[in-house]
Amino acid sequence: MSSNDDDILDFDFFEDDATRESGVGSGGARDTAGAEPSRGGGGGGRPRGPSLRAPHGLAPILRLVGFVAFAILIIVLLIVWGQGCSSDKKRSSYGDAMTELGTNGASSAKIGSDLAELLTTPGLKQAELETKLGGLIDRQRQGLESAQTLDVPGPLRPATDHGAEALQLRVSGMQGLLDTFVATKGDDSDNATAAGEKLAAQAQQLEASDVVWRVLFQVPAQATLEDEGVGDLKAPSSVFVETAELYSTRSMTQIWLRIHGASTGGTPSGVHGTGLEKVLVQPGGAQLSPDTETTIKASTNLAFEVFVKNTGENQEVGIEVTLTIPKGTAPIVKKQTIDLLDIGVTKAVTFKDFPDPPFGEKTSVQVSVKPVQGETNTGNNSAEYPVIFSLE
Numbered sequence: 001m002s003s004n005d006d007d008i009l010d011f012d013f014f015e016d017d018a019t020r021e022s023g024v025g026s027g028g029a030r031d032t033a034g035a036e037p038s039r040g041g042g043g044g045g046r047p048r049g050p051s052l053r054a055p056h057g058l059a060p061i062l063r064l065v066g067f068v069a070f071a072i073l074i075i076v077l078l079i080v081w082g083q084g085c086s087s088d089k090k091r092s093s094y095g096d097a098m099t100e101l102g103t104n105g106a107s108s109a110k111i112g113s114d115l116a117e118l119l120t121t122p123g124l125k126q127a128e129l130e131t132k133l134g135g136l137i138d139r140q141r142q143g144l145e146s147a148q149t150l151d152v153p154g155p156l157r158p159a160t161d162h163g164a165e166a167l168q169l170r171v172s173g174m175q176g177l178l179d180t181f182v183a184t185k186g187d188d189s190d191n192a193t194a195a196g197e198k199l200a201a202q203a204q205q206l207e208a209s210d211v212v213w214r215v216l217f218q219v220p221a222q223a224t225l226e227d228e229g230v231g232d233l234k235a236p237s238s239v240f241v242e243t244a245e246l247y248s249t250r251s252m253t254q255i256w257l258r259i260h261g262a263s264t265g266g267t268p269s270g271v272h273g274t275g276l277e278k279v280l281v282q283p284g285g286a287q288l289s290p291d292t293e294t295t296i297k298a299s300t301n302l303a304f305e306v307f308v309k310n311t312g313e314n315q316e317v318g319i320e321v322t323l324t325i326p327k328g329t330a331p332i333v334k335k336q337t338i339d340l341l342d343i344g345v346t347k348a349v350t351f352k353d354f355p356d357p358p359f360g361e362k363t364s365v366q367v368s369v370k371p372v373q374g375e376t377n378t379g380n381n382s383a384e385y386p387v388i389f390s391l392e
Contacts, residue, residue: 139185
């Protein structure tokens with residue numbers, strides 16, 4: 001038994017007064033009285049029962065209990081703090097990954113936009129195409145390498161690998177376009193359709209890259225973020241092909257012909273032309289007439305849809321459309337550009353977000369389509385429509 005046990009349980013069991021009081025003499029003899037004290041009610045001592053004294057070790061025990069409770073509290077706080085740090089670290093890790101992937105995806109989408117702009121540049125020559133397209137390929141290849149070496153949390157790795165696959169398709173597709181343009185630059189116009197088919201086949205990789213990014217990267221990555229408890233973070237999108245029509249066989253054939261025609265120098269061959277077909281007021285869809293005045297209710301949703309048709313025999317690009325509303329010395333002028341317009345095709349451009357027009361007075365909506373290179377008939381390129389703007 002330990003000393004603490006003695007302190008806690010210090011009992012005297014049936015210890016009589018005589019024994020406690022008698023003691024042993026110097027010679028070791030017992031008290032000569034030798035008489036056993038009476039246990040009766042009268043007389044000397046009274047019997048003592050078990051005696052329970054106050055534990056002398058209570059204070060140390062309480063201190064021990066307090067220490068244990070404090071230690072448990074510290075452990076709990078450390079666990080909670082550790083979980084918080086772990087959660088913050090996870091969020092930071094996933095957030096950094098989404099930021100990097102978002103930057104990579106946005107950069108790739110810009111390359112896609114630049115490619116479309118290049119292919120629709122008026123007067124584009126073969127040499128210029130090869131140089132600029134090669135530059136776009138280099139930019140995309142750098143983005144691919146960045147995605148392949150990106151350090152992401154383990155659960156994101158499969159989706160990230162698919163994102164890199166999408167970027168690889170974009171590199172391959174553009175390289176295929178460049179190789180085809182180079183391989184066919186000596187062909188004559190009789191081979192234009194075959195060249196267009198080859199170009200369109202390579203461009204299919206560009207369209208497929210958008211599907212891979214969205215279906216195999218963006219959707220699974222977002223699901224992983226949800227599963228990991230950071231679903232408020234968003235997996236980034238990346239759209240490389242904004243207009244699929246641009247990469248169709250028909251369109252690529254016309255692009256090939258246009259580039260080859262420009263490369264030979266001189267005036268564009270064949271018939272070139274565009275025509276203004278109609279102008280609709282939105283909301284409502286009322287068609288403006290050059291001969292009849294139209295009352296237009298002004299609102300924050302006011303918009304004009306201008307329809308332009310390719311009336312020539314060649315693909316046209318970079319078609320500039322201007323809408324003007326006279327207003328004192330500060331007319332309202334807005335411009336839009338149709339990137340590409342194939343033979344016989346009609347496209348609409350929408351003008352919106354107008355400041356206050358001149359209310360309650362006769363004015364007009366003037367629309368003009370800038371003549372394309374080689375266009376000789378410009379009689380149907382512009383029109384003026386009488387209107388009155390009202391508040392009701």
